Amino acid sequence: MKLKNATTYTLQVKGNISSSTIRRLKASESVSTNTLDALCAILNCCIDDVxxxxPDQPNSITE
Incomplete structure (x- = not known):
């Protein structure tokens, strides 16, 4: 966001992202793929930039 000079206000106005979703983003909580899509569109970036x-724990399937 710093590189794109975007603020949380920008996310709310341009991306129609709610304040509760912004709170979840700041807290590293889950958000929808629609929110991720909106972030990429607003910031003009790829998903791996966002x-x-x-993983929370090692993958027990391959062990």
Whole structure:
């Protein structure tokens, strides 16, 4: 957001993202794929610029 000079106000107005969703983003809580799509559109970026997968625990399926 800093690189794009975007604020949370920008997300709310341009992306129609609610304040509760912004709170969830700041708290690293789950958000919908629609929200991720809106973020990418607003910031003109790719999904991997916005998210990263960090597993909670090791994958027990491959062990």
């Amino acid at each position: 998210i990263a997968y960090l």
